Amino acid sequence: xxxxxxxxxxxxxxxxxxxxxxxxxxxxxxxxxxxxxxxxxxxxxxxxxxxxxxxxxxxxxxxxxxxxxxxxxxxxxxxxxxx
Numbered sequence: 703x704x705x706x707x708x709x710x711x712x713x714x715x716x717x718x719x720x721x722x723x724x725x726x727x728x729x730x731x732x733x734x735x736x737x738x739x740x741x742x743x744x745x746x747x748x749x750x751x752x753x754x755x756x757x758x759x760x761x762x763x764x765x766x767x768x769x770x771x772x773x774x775x776x777x778x779x780x781x782x783x784x785x
Contacts, residue, residue, distance in 0.1 A: 734770040737762075
């Protein structure tokens, strides 16, 4: 495949439904992102993203003292909230 955007309108995960509200998320999107990368998408600061990860309200994990957000799980979570 080329370096362009994927044409798929659904992202599927084993045992989960597809994420149809976020067609721009494809298999080419990294699974993990920093709070700084996710914050503008959510309208939050990076510190706000970290607080929500600590509280278990965003799908994050701490690796080597740094928080990372699981992008596809976040998209699935947001898709579920929109229903």
